[in-house]
Amino acid sequence: MKILLSGGGTGGHVYPALALMRRIQEVDPTAEFLYVGTEKGLESKIVKDYNIPFASVEIKGFKRSLSLDTFKTIRMFISSIKQAKKIVKKYQPDIVIGTGGYVCAPVVYAASKLGIPSIIHEQNSVAGITNKFLSRYVTKIAICFEEVKKDFAKYPAKICFTGNPRAQEVSNVQKKAALEEYNLDSKKPTVVIFGGSRGAKKINEAFIEALPMLATKNYQVLMATGDVHYEAIQNQLIKIKNDKFNVSVVSYIPNMPEVFSTASLVVSRSGATTLAELTALGLPSILIPSPYVTNDHQTKNAESLVNKHAAMLLKESELTGEKLVETLDELMLDPNKRQEMAENAKKIGMPDASDRLIEVINEIMKK
C-alpha cells in the first residue's frame, strides 16, 4: 500500500502522522510512504529523522484581515494545488491522510479531485480552518474529541472517533533513564516544562523568574524553550546561573516519549497532541492554554482534562514566576494528589488510536 501523509506547521500536526506511519510499518512492513509538507514548517526538520521521502509545496496561511497580502496568498494557494496535483499524480498513492495545518489543504484537495480516497485527522476539540474546508472533499474525518462533531455536522457519516496516533506511540515506549543526557538524574522527581512544539514566550519568562526558587527544590526541572526563544533565554541564564541548579534548559526535546516516561509532572500549553500523550501515559499536568489560537481551542482542550480532575489549569494572564513555583509545589510536594490526577488522566487516554485509524484505512481500501 502507498500512503501519502501531509500535516505541518507545528509538531502537533506532524507527530500524529508519523506515529501512525510507524504503527503501519509494524503491521505492514511493505507499506510505502511519502510525506508532503512545506520547507518552512517544523515538518521539514522532524521528518528528516524518520527516513521517508519528503516533498514540499509552497503555501502560507491566510491572515485574518484583508490586505494586499491576501491576494498574494490566494495566488500561492492556487499554485500550491497545481504543485500538489503533480506530486500526487507522480506518487500514485492508494490513500492520502492529512493531519492538519494549512499545507494539508492543497494536498488533500488535489487528491480528492484526482479521485484518491482521503482521511483528515482533527486533533482538537474545535476544528481547524483547513480541516473544515477539507471535510467536504474527504472520504473520512477522524476525530479525538466528541465536542468537535458539531464542526463537521454536515457530514455525520464521515466521522469516526479514533483518538490521536501519538497516544499509542507514547504508551508503547519502554520506560528508560532518559534524563542523563540532559545532565539530570532519572531517579529524581522531575518536572518537564515546555510551551508546545515551538515554545511560549510567557512560559519562558515565568520560568526565568522562577529559576532562583526552583534551584532550591528537591525536585528537578527540564525546560524546553522552543528554538526561536533559546538564545534570549541563554543570555538571561548566564546572568543568574550558579552551580547548584538542578535545572536543565534546552531548545527542544527530540525524544519526548522517553522523557515523558520518567517525568513526574508536566507543565505545558494544551495543544491537542500533547494532551493525547499525557492522557495515554497517565501523566499529571499543569496546563497553560495559549490565548492566541483560533476560537480559544486550547482552553477547550484543557477543560476536557480539568473537568475530569486529570490536570490543573493555569491561565496565562495569571502566570508569574511565583505562581508557577506555587502551583508546582502544590503538586510536587503532594504525591497522592499527583497520583489521583494521573489515574484520572489515564482513564481518558486512547492507547489504541493508531489501530483504530488503521481500521478506518482498511475499511476504505476494501471498498
Ligand SMILES: CC(=O)N[C@H]1[C@@H](OP(=O)(O)OP(=O)(O)OC[C@H]2O[C@@H](n3ccc(=O)[nH]c3=O)[C@H](O)[C@@H]2O)O[C@H](CO)[C@@H](O)[C@@H]1O
Ligand atoms: C499555536 C498553535 O497553533 N498550536 C497548535 C499546535 O500546537 P503544537 O504544535 O504546540 O501542538 P501540541 O502541543 O499538540 O504538540 C506538540 C508536540 O510536540 C512535541 N514536543 C514539544 C516540545 C518539545 O521540545 N519536543 C517535542 O517533541 C510534544 O510532545 C507533542 O507531540 O497544534 C496542536 C494540535 O493540532 C493544537 O492543539 C495547538 O493549538
